[in-house]
Structure formats: structure tokens, C-alpha cells
Amino acid sequence: MPVGEDLLWGAADHTMRRVPRLRRMAVVACCLGFFALVLWAESDVRWAASAAVAYVLAESAYWLWDRRRLVEARLVPDGAGVGAVLRLRRAGGRTTEHDPGEVVRVLVVHDNVDGSAKLRLHLRKRRLCFGRPGRPPVLTAWRRVCPGADVGDRHARWGMPGIPD
Structure with missing residues (x-):
């Protein structure tokens, strides 16, 4: 039986979001520079430099983690055209192919606020793949x-903001 390309997971945003990240880093740098120059001009300003370094390190760590998040999971025919493989595409552009038998657990976490969902895909050898938010997939x-x-799903563990439980 020939296998067509089936989209199993698709994120809402497939880009690396470089411009908002650079804009956010520039605003933080300007604010720290403003505090360092205006408010404490005569005092020690090492705190501003250390805060800027800590922020850049945290932003870089988040960028590295975000590059590895899944933006697409497709079932595609293998090279021989007989079976099928699971093709996972990451936000950084890397594409890997896995046998569907390597998948141990599929968990879809539904957001309580905007109706989106996040994918958590567990592969063999303790590899865990996180997906960016997207439309909830069909679990069948x-x-x-x-x-x-x-294969299962659950709702997020937090309540809706502004509504008492």
C-alpha cells in the first residue's frame, strides 16, 4: 500500500524569530545602560554589566533550546517506497527521519487559554522532543x-488567568 505524506504535527510559527529576539535584547541593553548612567552615575555599575551578561547568556540558552523544538512531524514514504518513516523538522531547519516504531509516547498538552496545544514526543533511548505551540492534532x-x-492528551496544569477556581 503506498503511503502519502501525512502531516501529524504542525506548529503555528515555523520561523526562528530573530527580529523580535534582537529587538528584545536591544531594549534590555538600553534600559540597563539608562539605569547605569542616570540613576547611579557616581556609584559602582558592575551590577549593570553582570545583569547584561546574565541576560545574554539566558537568551542564548533559550535560543539554543528553541532551535531544537519541533515545528513539523510528517509521515513520509521511505526510500524504497514500501514502508513509511516519521520525518521531524526542527525550528533551526534540521530534519531527521525515524522509524515509527521508535516512538514510545506521544503527549499533547492543550492550553487552557487560547486553544492551542504543545507536542511532547518521546523516542527510544530517552530522547524527548518538544513541539512549538500549534493546532491540536488528531490523536487517531x-x-x-x-x-x-x-498516545494521549491532557490539559495544562494551570487555570485561566483572571478567573477564580
Whole structure:
């Protein structure tokens, strides 16, 4: 039976978001420079330099983590055209192909606020893949593609903002 390309997961945003990240870093640098020059002109300003370094390190760590997040999961035919492989595309542009039997667990976490969902995909050898927010997928497609995997969903563990529980 020939296999067509089936989209199992698609994120709402596939870009690396470089411009907002650079804009955010420039605003933080300007604010720290303003505080250092205006408010404490005669005092020690090492705190501003250390805060800027800590912020750049935190932003860089988040950027590295965000590059590895999934933006797309597709079921595509393998090279021979007989079976199918699971093609995972990451935000940084890297694409990997896995056997659907490598999938151990598929968890879809539904957001309580905007109706989006996040994907958590567990592969063999303790590899965990996080997906960017997107539309909730159809779980029957994941159950059909990965019959040996634990496929499920849950709601986020926080309540809606502004509404008392």
C-alpha cells in the first residue's frame, strides 16, 4: 500500500524569530545602560554589566533550546517506497527521519487559554522532543502511525488567568 505524506504535527510559527529576539535584547541593553548612567552615575555599575551578561547568556540558552523544538512531524514514504518513516523538522531547519516504531509516547498538552496545544514526543533511548505551540492534532492519526506508542492528551496544569477556581 503506498503511503502519502501525512502531516501529524504542525506548529503555528515555523520561523526562528530573530527580529523580535534582537529587538528584545536591544531594549534590555538600553534600559540597563539608562539605569547605569542616570540613576547611579557616581556609584559602582558592575551590577549593570553582570545583569547584561546574565541576560545574554539566558537568551542564548533559550535560543539554543528553541532551535531544537519541533515545528513539523510528517509521515513520509521511505526510500524504497514500501514502508513509511516519521520525518521531524526542527525550528533551526534540521530534519531527521525515524522509524515509527521508535516512538514510545506521544503527549499533547492543550492550553487552557487560547486553544492551542504543545507536542511532547518521546523516542527510544530517552530522547524527548518538544513541539512549538500549534493546532491540536488528531490523536487517531498518531495511534494509527505508532501503534506501539502510548498516545494521549491532557490539559495544562494551570487555570485561566483572571478567573477564580
